[in-house]
Amino acid sequence: MKIYYVYILLCSDETYYTGITSNLNKRLFEHNSGENADSYTYHRRPIELVYYCEFTEVGFAIDTEKQIKKWSKAKKEALINSEYDKLPNLAKKKFK
Template identity: 80%
Template sequence: MKTYYVYILKCSDNTYYTGITSNLEKRFFEHQQGKHQESYTYKRRPLELVFYAEFSEVGFAIDTEKRIKKWSKAKKEALINDEYEKLPNLAKKKFKK
């Protein structure tokens, strides 16, 4: 059975990049080496792998990646820091009056 990874990289400008791969070590190396000049991470190196999760079903991994990409920086940091109790409050939409 193949394993898929959803991962978060912390970039040198303190932004986060979320991606998906079936070979985490290889993909991280490619990001660090700047293999793809058009990539978001290319000009934001060096990078730090700060989070990853394993999945056995590619569809679930893709859905998770898409969901995390829409999250705020604060919500991503709560996930990275294992502060799961903060996630519900960070998930609430803030409406202006």
């Protein structure tokens, strides 16, 4: 059974990068080595893996990656810090 990983990287400029791969170690090496000069992480190295989760269905992994990419930095940090109780409130729009 193939495993797919959705991961979040902390970049040197304190931004987050979210991606998907079927080979996490290889993909981290590619990010850190600067294999692709056009990638988001190229000028933001070094990077640090701060979160990942595993999926056996690629469709679920893709959907999760797309969802996380839309999240605010605060919501990503709650996920990274296992503060799951904060996630619903961070999803709500603030009205003034």
